[in-house]
Amino acid sequence: MKLLIKNGRLIDPSQGLDGVGDLTIEDGKIAGIALHAAPQRGGRAKNSPSDARREVSSPDDLRIIDARGMVVMPGLIDMHVHLREPGYEHKETIRTGTMAAIRGGVTTVCCMPNTFPVNDNASVTEFIKRKAAEEGFCTVLPIGAITKGQKGEELAEIGTMTKEGCIAFSDDGNPVMNSLIMRRALEYSQAFNVPILSHSEDLSLSRGGVMNEGLLSLTLGLTGSPAEAEQIMIFRDIVLAELTGGVLHIAHVSTERSVEIVRHAKERGVRITAETCPHYFTLTEEAVRGYDTNAKVNPPLRTARDVEAIIRGLRDGTIDVITTDHAPHHKDEKMREFDEAPSGISGLETALALSLKLVEKGDLTLGQLVEKMAQNPARILGTEKGTLRVGADADVVVVDTAREFLVDPDSFISKGKNTPFRGWTLKGAPVFTIVGGVVYEW
Amino acid sequence: MRGERKVLSSKDLLGIKELSREEITLVLDTAAGFKDILGRDIKKVPTLRGKTTVNLFFEPSTRTRTSFELAAKRLSTDVINFSVPTSSVVKGESLVDTALTVQALGADFIVIRHASSGVPHLLARHLHASVINAGDGTNEHPTQALLDAFTIREKKGRIAGLTVAIVGDIMHSRVAKSNIYCLKTLGADVRLIGPPTLIPRNLRETGVAIFHNMEDGLKGADVLIMLRIQMERQGKGFFPSTEEYAKNWGLTPERLSRAKEDVIVMHPGPMNRGIEIVSEIADGPKSVILEQVTNGIAVRMSVMYLLSGVKR
Numbered sequence: 001m002k003l004l005i006k007n008g009r010l011i012d013p014s015q016g017l018d019g020v021g022d023l024t025i026e027d028g029k030i031a032g033i034a035l036h037a038a039p040q041r042g043g044r045a046k047n048s049p050s051d052a053r054r055e056v057s058s059p060d061d062l063r064i065i066d067a068r069g070m071v072v073m074p075g076l077i078d079m080h081v082h083l084r085e086p087g088y089e090h091k092e093t094i095r096t097g098t099m100a101a102i103r104g105g106v107t108t109v110c111c112m113p114n115t116f117p118v119n120d121n122a123s124v125t126e127f128i129k130r131k132a133a134e135e136g137f138c139t140v141l142p143i144g145a146i147t148k149g150q151k152g153e154e155l156a157e158i159g160t161m162t163k164e165g166c167i168a169f170s171d172d173g174n175p176v177m178n179s180l181i182m183r184r185a186l187e188y189s190q191a192f193n194v195p196i197l198s199h200s201e202d203l204s205l206s207r208g209g210v211m212n213e214g215l216l217s218l219t220l221g222l223t224g225s226p227a228e229a230e231q232i233m234i235f236r237d238i239v240l241a242e243l244t245g246g247v248l249h250i251a252h253v254s255t256e257r258s259v260e261i262v263r264h265a266k267e268r269g270v271r272i273t274a275e276t277c278p279h280y281f282t283l284t285e286e287a288v289r290g291y292d293t294n295a296k297v298n299p300p301l302r303t304a305r306d307v308e309a310i311i312r313g314l315r316d317g318t319i320d321v322i323t324t325d326h327a328p329h330h331k332d333e334k335m336r337e338f339d340e341a342p343s344g345i346s347g348l349e350t351a352l353a354l355s356l357k358l359v360e361k362g363d364l365t366l367g368q369l370v371e372k373m374a375q376n377p378a379r380i381l382g383t384e385k386g387t388l389r390v391g392a393d394a395d396v397v398v399v400d401t402a403r404e405f406l407v408d409p410d411s412f413i414s415k416g417k418n419t420p421f422r423g424w425t426l427k428g429a430p431v432f433t434i435v436g437g438v439v440y441e442w
Numbered sequence: 443m444r445g446e447r448k449v450l451s452s453k454d455l456l457g458i459k460e461l462s463r464e465e466i467t468l469v470l471d472t473a474a475g476f477k478d479i480l481g482r483d484i485k486k487v488p489t490l491r492g493k494t495t496v497n498l499f500f501e502p503s504t505r506t507r508t509s510f511e512l513a514a515k516r517l518s519t520d521v522i523n524f525s526v527p528t529s530s531v532v533k534g535e536s537l538v539d540t541a542l543t544v545q546a547l548g549a550d551f552i553v554i555r556h557a558s559s560g561v562p563h564l565l566a567r568h569l570h571a572s573v574i575n576a577g578d579g580t581n582e583h584p585t586q587a588l589l590d591a592f593t594i595r596e597k598k599g600r601i602a603g604l605t606v607a608i609v610g611d612i613m614h615s616r617v618a619k620s621n622i623y624c625l626k627t628l629g630a631d632v633r634l635i636g637p638p639t640l641i642p643r644n645l646r647e648t649g650v651a652i653f654h655n656m657e658d659g660l661k662g663a664d665v666l667i668m669l670r671i672q673m674e675r676q677g678k679g680f681f682p683s684t685e686e687y688a689k690n691w692g693l694t695p696e697r698l699s700r701a702k703e704d705v706i707v708m709h710p711g712p713m714n715r716g717i718e719i720v721s722e723i724a725d726g727p728k729s730v731i732l733e734q735v736t737n738g739i740a741v742r743m744s745v746m747y748l749l750s751g752v753k754r
């Protein structure tokens with residue numbers, strides 16, 4: 001089975017590619033790239049998406065997709081997703097989560113270990129891998145827990161889990177408060193060449209916090225979690241990474257000074273990387289006003305200053321990656337007291353469009369967007385994905401950057417309808433998501 | 443109360459933040475009429491006969507619940523008290539389901555107190571009954587602020603231009619929050635006095651003055667609102683001991699002498715005598731604490747009456 005994607009704007013920063021051309025896929029791999037002689041500059045072609053979606057089947061088992069006016073990029077890699085299975089299948093399953101992923105143009109997800117049981121041993125890792133192989137729609141790379149039960153006390157079997165398929169380690173949501181354990185994790189993980197992902201939060205300082213600390217939290221009578229609780233931990237983990245030479249990735253950076261701390265560390269040559277999520281560069285704490293539990297997320301939404309700093313950090317490369325921190329919850333769990341509602345946003349089906357807003361505003365180029373949503377995650381995780389190079393897995397997404405859609409959580413594929421973007425009109429949607437050569441059309 | 447009937451703009455009273463200056467004044471003016479009724483031999487009016495009030499209290503309360511109950515009864519509504527230990531909440535029913543059930547039983551007014559901020563707002567979105575906030579977490583306690591404003595206006599004849607000092611645990615006090623919004627809106631100068639751990643610095647941005655020294659803060663004050671110091675804050679690092687708190691921020695006659703000669707002293711109750719206030723002052727001529735309690739009924743009648751007229 002051959003697949004020819006014609007006339008699209010091919011974007012792949014891993015090979016410095018940005019031009020109109022054709023992409024061939026054969027046997028689940030990228031088989032060839034041919035740029036047109038005179039690349040179109042500027043404006044999009046005038047044809048409508050429906051023209052582009054007209055497919056021609058040809059006799060010798062060749063499928064042709066006309067991607068005129070569309071962007072063809074590597075399938076996105078989301079290295080921070082909660083698939084909830086095993087244990088919390090009422091929130092999401094591997095099946096629904098991966099289907100939501102491909103709907104959002106994501107062809108690889110890394111799932112966090114805070115399931116029930118926790119993914120802190122190889123049998124849980126094996127379960128996730130098997131379930132993903134049987135029912136999943138995209139590649140699933142599990143993230144193992146750093147410590148047994150995510151309790152922050154004893155290292156989990158990082159080596160055994162790596163062999164079973166874990167690609168990175170994190171106690172996401174339950175930061176490792178004990179600095180000695182974190183040091184050991186950053187040391188030990190080097191034997192297996194896997195990164196440690198840090199959910200940076202000083203729990204003793206953030207205790208009880210359900211939103212950003214500031215005048216607004218006082219005004220709403222909600223306990224605030226200060227930005228400093230994040231900054232202190234980022235700084236701690238950076239100095240521990242320096243001490244140990246470990247490979248550290250900072251999850252969901254949300255504050256101005258966090259960006260500065262990471263930038264400064266990178267300038268010193270520390271081997272760290274960092275991510276943020278669309279909600280941190282799109283929303284401020286104001287979204288919490290009215291006690292909307294869909295805007296409750298950890299780390300919390302911050303201020304306009306922080307949003308600007310996050311965007312600057314993305315622009316100058318301080319922040320390497322955009323993840324979703326897709327955290328689906330059941331409607332009933334969110335429809336309750338703000339204090340009691342669980343944190344999290346269902347993000348897989350809005351992340352690409354929200355990130356494309358940065359491109360539209362000129363904060364990022366399309367190439368940078370692909371770097372942050374595919375190429376850099378692949379590099380950090382050490383996978384061969386995130387590229388359109390010949391020979392690579394045929395994980396490709398064809399995006400109509402002009403297609404507008406209304407965010408209607410009730411039509412989300414994800415079981416998690418918890419989004420603060422309900423009712424927003426966003427622009428930019430996948431038209432085809434191709435996973436290992438298998439085509440899904442939207 | 444004849445002629446064109448003025449009403450509030452919302453079916454719910456969620457907080458002072460949500461009220462305009464005109465609405466606050468309307469509540470206070472209307473309360474004055476109800477206070478006259480409370481002074482009569484027959485203290486009941488048929489105004490809201492046939493309506494039903496449910497007091498939905500998820501936190502223990504005696505004075506606020508009783509005050510709402512009396513206000514509702516003086517207006518001739520039927521009153522049901524729904525308290526947590528006897529409810530299905532302990533069986534795991536969700537808050538919204540509980541409130542919908544109460545509404546289905548025929549409640550027109552749901553008076554709610556809850557330990558979590560924003561619960562009245564959550565219920566107001568799901569109910570067509572009027573939701574009245576009787577205290578939510580550390581957010582607001584609007585009827586307390588309204589009755590405090592009513593009391594101040596009655597005693598001083600005005601609120602604009604007065605210096606009002608609020609003393610104590612501002613951070614965790616919904617009474618303080620509602621009072622700050624209410625008094626600022628009505629034009630008072632508001633001072634906050636207490637230890638720095640209990641008065642977040644950024645409150646200055648709301649236009650209040652902050653004092654950590656009690657003597658300085660009391661200088662020239664027209665009104666003092668003493669807050670109850672909650673014993674459970676001790677040991678959580680906010681202050682070392684209630685003894686030390688009392689030594690620095692307890693109201694004594696010596697300290698009170700810094701305020702204006704005609705200062706009035708208020709307290710939302712229940713008091714910790716000998717800690718935030720000494721008995722000599724609580725029971726003395728400057729104290730209006732018991733009048734606050736009486737005024738509370740009139741103000742709550744006013745709120746219910748005005749909400750009942752809101753078209754929905």
